[in-house]
Amino acid sequence: MTEKEFLSLIQSDKDMMSLLKIIADLGLKDSWLAAGSVRNYTWNVLSGRPGFDYEPDLDVVFYDPDVSYDDTLALEANLQKAYPWELKNQVFMHVHNPDTAGYESARDAISKYPETATAVALRLIDDELELYAPYGLDVISRFEIHPTPYFKASSKSMVLYHERLAKKDWAKKWPQIKVFQD
Incomplete structure (x- = not known):
């Protein structure tokens, strides 16, 4: 799947665009809909399922050194009054x-x-969709799980990678998943 095809898919999904608009309207610095939210949505669509299913994994991330940890928790608690989302200051x-x-x-x-x-x-900036996929979209569209280069470089991180694989058990939901230990 090319970036253009992916962005077209997102733009044609009213729910996804509404979600991204809500996140943009939060006004948080350097904020994104990230991780499992985007990955699971893509796997669902490619599997012929609705993009959002009974197990939403909505991860909103932002980066703002001026927002304390306690303030981040308060922001998340306030957000969760309206939406069951995780909000994490990176x-x-x-x-x-x-x-x-x-x-x-x-x-x-x-x-x-x-x-x-x-x-x-993903995020909206001035109503323009922006994608950040440092390792490309190919691994997602092929249902492949690989450790990132950052995790591969550390044996301690690879322990965490393997623990996550066991805990997440993505193949149970998406049987076409291929897990790589490299």
Whole structure:
């Protein structure tokens, strides 16, 4: 799937565009719909299912060093009054990955997610759709799970990668998934 085809798919989906508009209207710096939200949506559509199903995985990420951890939690709690979404300030998320320095932007954080298929994000900027997929869309459209180069470079990170594979068990929902240990 090319970037143009992917963006066309997103633009033609009223629910996805509404979701991206809500996120844009939050006014958070460097904010994106990311990770499982975009990956699962794509796998669902490619599998002939509705984009959003009974297990929405809506991950809203942003990067703002001026928003404290406690303020981020308050923002998330307020957001969850209307939407069951996760809201994570990527300024603080590096602590969840072994031996990881602080991130410099949301894109930096996304590029260091565990799997290449998870390292993907969308946003609206001035009503224009923007995609960030540092490892491309091919692995997503082929239903492949690979560790990102960042995770492959660390044995501690690869332990986390394998734990996530076992926990997520994506093949149960999408049997065409191919998992790579490399």
